[in-house]
Amino acid sequence: MIRILLAASAALAFGTPLSAQDMNAVAALRDAALSDTLAYEITEGITTEVGPRLAGTEAEQRARDWSVARLTALGFQNVRDEPFPLKTWVRGEERAAIVSPFPQPLVLTALGNSGATPPRGIEGEIVYFPTIADLQAAPAASLKGKIAFVSHAMTATQDGSQYTTYGVVRRIGPNVAAEKGAAAILIRSIGTDYHRNPHAGGTNFEDGVRPIPAAALALPDAEQLERVLRRGKPVRVKLVLTPKQIGARTSGNVIAEVPGSEPAAGIVLVACHLDSWDLGTGAFDDAAGCGIVAAAAKRIMDAGQPRRTIRVLFAGSEEVGVFGGKAYFEAHRRDPHVLAAESDFGADRIWRVDFNLPAAAKPVGDRIATALLPLGIGRGTAIAGGGADVSAVIASGVAGIDLQQHGTRYFDYHHTPDDTLDKIDPVQMRQNVAAWTAMLAIAANAPEEIGAVPARN
Amino acid sequence: MIRILLAASAALAFGTPLSAQDMNAVAALRDAALSDTLAYEITEGITTEVGPRLAGTEAEQRARDWSVARLTALGFQNVRDEPFPLKTWVRGEERAAIVSPFPQPLVLTALGNSGATPPRGIEGEIVYFPTIADLQAAPAASLKGKIAFVSHAMTATQDGSQYTTYGVVRRIGPNVAAEKGAAAILIRSIGTDYHRNPHAGGTNFEDGVRPIPAAALALPDAEQLERVLRRGKPVRVKLVLTPKQIGARTSGNVIAEVPGSEPAAGIVLVACHLDSWDLGTGAFDDAAGCGIVAAAAKRIMDAGQPRRTIRVLFAGSEEVGVFGGKAYFEAHRRDPHVLAAESDFGADRIWRVDFNLPAAAKPVGDRIATALLPLGIGRGTAIAGGGADVSAVIASGVAGIDLQQHGTRYFDYHHTPDDTLDKIDPVQMRQNVAAWTAMLAIAANAPEEIGAVPARN
Numbered sequence: 065m066i067r068i069l070l071a072a073s074a075a076l077a078f079g080t081p082l083s084a085q086d087m088n089a090v091a092a093l094r095d096a097a098l099s100d101t102l103a104y105e106i107t108e109g110i111t112t113e114v115g116p117r118l119a120g121t122e123a124e125q126r127a128r129d130w131s132v133a134r135l136t137a138l139g140f141q142n143v144r145d146e147p148f149p150l151k152t153w154v155r156g157e158e159r160a161a162i163v164s165p166f167p168q169p170l171v172l173t174a175l176g177n178s179g180a181t182p183p184r185g186i187e188g189e190i191v192y193f194p195t196i197a198d199l200q201a202a203p204a205a206s207l208k209g210k211i212a213f214v215s216h217a218m219t220a221t222q223d224g225s226q227y228t229t230y231g232v233v234r235r236i237g238p239n240v241a242a243e244k245g246a247a248a249i250l251i252r253s254i255g256t257d258y259h260r261n262p263h264a265g266g267t268n269f270e271d272g273v274r275p276i277p278a279a280a281l282a283l284p285d286a287e288q289l290e291r292v293l294r295r296g297k298p299v300r301v302k303l304v305l306t307p308k309q310i311g312a313r314t315s316g317n318v319i320a321e322v323p324g325s326e327p328a329a330g331i332v333l334v335a336c337h338l339d340s341w342d343l344g345t346g347a348f349d350d351a352a353g354c355g356i357v358a359a360a361a362k363r364i365m366d367a368g369q370p371r372r373t374i375r376v377l378f379a380g381s382e383e384v385g386v387f388g389g390k391a392y393f394e395a396h397r398r399d400p401h402v403l404a405a406e407s408d409f410g411a412d413r414i415w416r417v418d419f420n421l422p423a424a425a426k427p428v429g430d431r432i433a434t435a436l437l438p439l440g441i442g443r444g445t446a447i448a449g450g451g452a453d454v455s456a457v458i459a460s461g462v463a464g465i466d467l468q469q470h471g472t473r474y475f476d477y478h479h480t481p482d483d484t485l486d487k488i489d490p491v492q493m494r495q496n497v498a499a500w501t502a503m504l505a506i507a508a509n510a511p512e513e514i515g516a517v518p519a520r521n
Numbered sequence: 522m523i524r525i526l527l528a529a530s531a532a533l534a535f536g537t538p539l540s541a542q543d544m545n546a547v548a549a550l551r552d553a554a555l556s557d558t559l560a561y562e563i564t565e566g567i568t569t570e571v572g573p574r575l576a577g578t579e580a581e582q583r584a585r586d587w588s589v590a591r592l593t594a595l596g597f598q599n600v601r602d603e604p605f606p607l608k609t610w611v612r613g614e615e616r617a618a619i620v621s622p623f624p625q626p627l628v629l630t631a632l633g634n635s636g637a638t639p640p641r642g643i644e645g646e647i648v649y650f651p652t653i654a655d656l657q658a659a660p661a662a663s664l665k666g667k668i669a670f671v672s673h674a675m676t677a678t679q680d681g682s683q684y685t686t687y688g689v690v691r692r693i694g695p696n697v698a699a700e701k702g703a704a705a706i707l708i709r710s711i712g713t714d715y716h717r718n719p720h721a722g723g724t725n726f727e728d729g730v731r732p733i734p735a736a737a738l739a740l741p742d743a744e745q746l747e748r749v750l751r752r753g754k755p756v757r758v759k760l761v762l763t764p765k766q767i768g769a770r771t772s773g774n775v776i777a778e779v780p781g782s783e784p785a786a787g788i789v790l791v792a793c794h795l796d797s798w799d800l801g802t803g804a805f806d807d808a809a810g811c812g813i814v815a816a817a818a819k820r821i822m823d824a825g826q827p828r829r830t831i832r833v834l835f836a837g838s839e840e841v842g843v844f845g846g847k848a849y850f851e852a853h854r855r856d857p858h859v860l861a862a863e864s865d866f867g868a869d870r871i872w873r874v875d876f877n878l879p880a881a882a883k884p885v886g887d888r889i890a891t892a893l894l895p896l897g898i899g900r901g902t903a904i905a906g907g908g909a910d911v912s913a914v915i916a917s918g919v920a921g922i923d924l925q926q927h928g929t930r931y932f933d934y935h936h937t938p939d940d941t942l943d944k945i946d947p948v949q950m951r952q953n954v955a956a957w958t959a960m961l962a963i964a965a966n967a968p969e970e971i972g973a974v975p976a977r978n
């Protein structure tokens with residue numbers, strides 16, 4: 065560890081020709097952004113005037129209309145809504161109860177792409193699996209007519225990395241249970257709070273596997289069901305879930321630009337996603353990200369035309385399968401992107417920056433890391449991969465920067481009814497805007513060429 | 522303030538003939554209770570094996586059956602269920618949404634005794650009142666066909682005292698709105714959390730006033746509705762609430778005793794309530810209280826027969842109007858009560874003790890206050906009034922003791938879906954058991970007579 069710290073310190077001290085740009089101007093822009101109000105205004109506007117905006121619904125369309133109007137009014141150029149078709153799933157009724165031995169309701173929510181029960185519901189005996197591995201190990205057909213229940217508990221971490229480990233239950237658990245003949249599956253929510261707020265999120269069934277009803281229990285309910293199971297008697301649960309696939313609807317990506325003075329210098333893409341799960345108003349996930357990137361881009365625009373074009377992407381349909389990011393990549397893969405970054409992890413303080421830059425652009429990264437130091441942001445050693453909506457762009461060989469946010473409380477709210485405006489801390493949000501402003505001020509104006517990185521797709 | 526502190530200090534130093542009881546034995550019982558597991562076991566049992574237990578329903582009956590069996594198994598005497606009839610209200614469907622200008626759902630719950638909408642709901646324009654005083658000042662008939670919305674915000678306090686101030690909106694607001702012709706009323710939940718968990722609670726309509734639909738919005742929803750209203754356009758809300766009055770059902774009080782060796786020395790009554798609101802499992806409110814008082818009484822029982830009878834009361838139907846406490850008082854007003862106390866404010870640490878003792882029993886109070894000092898419990902100057910279920914007994918002239926619990930987070934969970942077992946901190950709960958054990962050890966064995974106090978009813 066000491067070796068790594070010394071190496072980083074040497075890089076800061078000797079490696080960076082800071083004079084390649086006017087770093088005092090960058091610092092002034094950065095520090096002015098600590099008084100930003102626009103990011104919060106945008107977040108407040110989307111969450112209040114639109115509210116929940118599930119991909120493919122008319123609410124998502126209203127969010128795009130709202131965004132086109134607002135970004136146009138802010139002075140961005142080439143503002144447009146780029147529609148694409150989306151196979152759309154919508155929530156129905158959702159109720160559950162322990163029928164025996166101790167009758168009582170359970171709070172849950174259907175996972176995206178869940179199958180439906182008949183309108184009057186189904187009833188079945190619970191088969192308990194502590195982890196996804198236990199479910200995977202269950203013999204074929206052993207779940208016939210039963211309701212699988214998988215309950216393993218993620219832990220809150222600063223980097224949110226347990227979402228990858230534990231999220232697998234949600235992503236593949238329903239398919240595994242369906243293949244083994246289960247009538248339905250319940251999972252402990254992929255989340256870290258103890259409120260009666262289940263965490264939504266998408267799942268997928270493979271071709272040829274018939275979707276079964278699949279739902280996430282709020283954490284108190286998952287633990288209650290475990291306690292009831294520990295009494296050792298058969299536990300029967302009744303479940304009513306009536307979501308529907310409603311066929312192809314229209315989603316879309318909203319794009320806005322700050323045109324650069326040297327089009328050949330390329331495009332810096334900054335993204336967020338505009339759709340949200342339907343239970344909350346999508347403040348943390350991800351109106352905040354849209355507020356942050358738009359506010360930072362606006363600050364660069366107002367400071368004078370940048371060298372490179374800054375393109376702001378409010379992606380559609382991220383939650384249900386990153387369909388906006390994919391549609392963007394298909395439509396714009398030939399555009400001269402030189403850098404991509406996304407804000408999609410709430411609005412809490414940024415604590416680390418990771419890069420994926422070609423060697424020739426290392427000084428650009430060094431200057432950014434230096435400019436972020438006063439904001440309490442350290443330099444990480446991970447290879448930046450972008451948020452979901454820019455990951456295809458970065459994987460194709462475009463350089464990337466990850467401004468990593470504190471995630472300790474992110475999975476308390478993520479995909480729940482609790483993802484509402486009151487969770488946004490305006491002070492921490494301003495620190496985000498300042499970091500993005502500093503990053504954009506440097507990246508969009510760097511005199512160095514920012515070339516390709518190795519493609520990973 | 523200095524004068525008061527000096528007076529209290531003098532009382533501790535000189536006022537108390539501690540030798541009237543074996544205070545070492547009391548201290549030993551108290552400190553052993555800091556390892557108590559029974560209070561948590563009872564709380565876990567009621568909340569897991571019964572769950573929500575709304576007054577008058579079969580679930581409340583199951584809770585009584587559970588309690589009679591458990592208290593009997595613990596060795597208490599004269600364990601019984603004393604039934605009484607209860608006019609019973611049950612929740613139905615509850616949904617609401619802003620229809621215009623910004624369509625989106627709102628999370629709410631019907632107040633107890635709320636009227637119902639037609640099954641398909643009603644729609645109306647919101648009339649906003651910042652406080653109950655503003656609603657009261659509205660001209661007669663000015664709300665005809667409108668939906669009143671009263672949104673004033675209580676603050677979390679250690680003593681929970683704002684519940685009295687702000688709870689008035691819930692208690693009388695619906696009646697006031699109905700008298701002015703409102704089609705319905707929405708209130709900001711009487712609570713302090715920012716989760717999408719509305720706070721239930723009872724309201725009442727005066728004779729001759731027809732009950733209107735009345736519901737509490739979760740705090741994020743109340744603030745969202747305020748933000749929408751601040752846009753200045755008419756706001757229309759659709760509301761579906763289908764609760765029902767289902768007529769007379771049976772509720773009841775569960776009673777258990779530790780018989781005293783000197784019946785003439787009277788009864789020490791320790792109470793909690795067994796019913797809960799239906800949204801959570803009633804862990805904080807009030808399975809915890811039942812666990813605490815039963816565990817403390819059991820410790821005294823196991824230490825040898827006390828001088829006075831200890832009577833444990835698990836009251837029914839507290840939430841819906843203290844009907845259990847009233848039924849108990851009617852049935853037992855002639856019983857020789859000498860002291861009454863109740864645990865009904867969660868399971869967080871006790872920080873203060875207040876007394877209502879006759880002068881001759883002052884040494885009993887002094888000894889109790891002294892025995893509580895090692896637990897971090899200071900002596901207050903309020904006149905103990907008891908929890909709701911013993912308030913009639915105390916008001917009739919029986920001495921009382923209030924062991925005041927920390928209430929800072931109580932109104933985060935109170936009457937919400939979030940009132941679940943995971944909110945109980947076992948360490949704090951044990952401090953409660955220790956305090957109640959010390960209090961009972963002294964009060965049930967005090968050689969002094971504990972006579973009447975001035976009646977207040």
